[in-house]
Amino acid sequence: MKPAVILYKKLPDDLYARLAEQCDVTEVSNLSPESQQQHAAAFRQAEGLLGSGGKVNGELLANMPNLRVCSSVSVGYDNFDVAALNARHVVLMHTPTVLTETVADTMMALVLSTARRVPELDAWVKAGHWQKSIGPAQFGIDVHHKTLGILGMGRIGMALAQRAHFGFGMKILYNARREHEEAQSRFGAQRCELKELLQQSDFVCISLPLTDETHHLIGAAELELMKPDAVLINAGRGPVVDEKALIAALQAGKLHAAGLDVFEQEPVPADSPLLSLPNVVTLPHIGSATHETRYGMMQDAVENLIAALGGNVDKNCVNPQALK
Numbered sequence: 083m084k085p086a087v088i089l090y091k092k093l094p095d096d097l098y099a100r101l102a103e104q105c106d107v108t109e110v111s112n113l114s115p116e117s118q119q120q121h122a123a124a125f126r127q128a129e130g131l132l133g134s135g136g137k138v139n140g141e142l143l144a145n146m147p148n149l150r151v152c153s154s155v156s157v158g159y160d161n162f163d164v165a166a167l168n169a170r171h172v173v174l175m176h177t178p179t180v181l182t183e184t185v186a187d188t189m190m191a192l193v194l195s196t197a198r199r200v201p202e203l204d205a206w207v208k209a210g211h212w213q214k215s216i217g218p219a220q221f222g223i224d225v226h227h228k229t230l231g232i233l234g235m236g237r238i239g240m241a242l243a244q245r246a247h248f249g250f251g252m253k254i255l256y257n258a259r260r261e262h263e264e265a266q267s268r269f270g271a272q273r274c275e276l277k278e279l280l281q282q283s284d285f286v287c288i289s290l291p292l293t294d295e296t297h298h299l300i301g302a303a304e305l306e307l308m309k310p311d312a313v314l315i316n317a318g319r320g321p322v323v324d325e326k327a328l329i330a331a332l333q334a335g336k337l338h339a340a341g342l343d344v345f346e347q348e349p350v351p352a353d354s355p356l357l358s359l360p361n362v363v364t365l366p367h368i369g370s371a372t373h374e375t376r377y378g379m380m381q382d383a384v385e386n387l388i389a390a391l392g393g394n395v396d397k398n399c400v401n402p403q404a405l406k
């Protein structure tokens with residue numbers, strides 16, 4: 083008999099067919115309590131769960147007594163209660179690597195668009211303000227040969243460092259618990275304390291996961307340490323930055339700009355001051371959102387689920403110890 087799975091994300095036809103060949107699939111629109119109630123029997127039976135977004139916590143697990151594998155279409159897994167999964171011996175699969183280069187491209191796009199004010203000036207031209215030669219009011223700041231500080235020197239941080247160092251001749255700083263030998267040998271990257279990184283970087287780029295340790299890692303005191311013409315980029319998770327403190331720093335003119343792909347609340351509320359500050363570039367959490375990469379993530383998530391249901395957690399497993 084095929085294992086029963088709950089699918090809470092639309093898949094392309096070919097990937098759905100691949101999943102359905104191996105599993106008995108019940109498609110639901112999301113993991114809300116209403117959805118769990120409506121499909122109670124399917125949730126109760128399911129051995130697998132595949133999708134993205136939504137909280138997977140003790141309450142959901144209580145409604146899924148047969149669950150063995152969660153497969154997330156994402157690398158970040160802060161929406162999963164991993165301790166609760168471990169306690170129930172449920173393994174969590176995710177999709178690292180396939181999205182790394184695309185997210186680094188997004189971060190570089192934020193670096194360039196904040197520094198050179200691309201969206202702001204695009205809107206300015208389209209609004210008919212380009213009536214004569216531009217002047218200092220339209221100038222930006224250089225990116226090349228500046229210092230880029232990375233918080234989260236993992237897969238995405240490394241791919242960003244590669245672009246910044248080889249493409250733009252930038253000096254790379256990073257903050258990490260341990261020396262990153264590859265970062266040092268490939269990019270001459272220097273490890274430093276958070277304080278030093280904030281004081282010295284022209285661009286502070288966040289590609290950190292959200293954990294208890296990283297929650298509000300960047301608050302008022304940290305923003306105060308940054309250079310007045312520095313730029314903050316966040317493509318990790320919104321709550322790594324204290325958004326109220328960031329807004330206050332931007333409103334007080336303490337930073338050149340911010341480039342944000344992630345927010346404390348998503349979608350970002352329409353009345354957020356971030357949306358009316360001209361020096362803030364906002365993106366709707368599109369770090370990995372290209373056709374190619376999103377397909378690759380869904381393909382990996384399907385294969386991860388099939389492999390893990392078959393007992394194979396060699397690749398892309400967050401908590402292989404849960405099987406023990």
Ligand SMILES: NC(=O)c1ccc[n+]([C@@H]2O[C@H](COP(=O)([O-])OP(=O)(O)OC[C@H]3O[C@@H](n4cnc5c(N)ncnc54)[C@H](O)[C@@H]3O)[C@@H](O)[C@H]2O)c1
Pocket residue numbers: 157158159178179181182185233234235236237238239257258259289290291292293295296317318319343344367368369370371
């Ligand atoms: N914006 C997006 O669409 C998007 C897309 C993909 C990933 N992300 C986010 O980026 C994160 C990183 O992805 P990755 O594939 O590079 O993961 P990764 O695990 O390879 O890298 C994360 C790095 O952060 C480091 N780290 C963790 N806590 C730290 C701390 N307190 N201080 C210093 N360093 C710390 C880890 O040691 C690791 O090197 C994901 O967890 C996710 O939250 C966002």
Ligand SMILES: O=C(O)[C@H](O)CO
Pocket residue numbers: 134155156157158159181369370
């Ligand atoms: O973590 C990830 O993969 C992205 O943020 C999409 O959720």
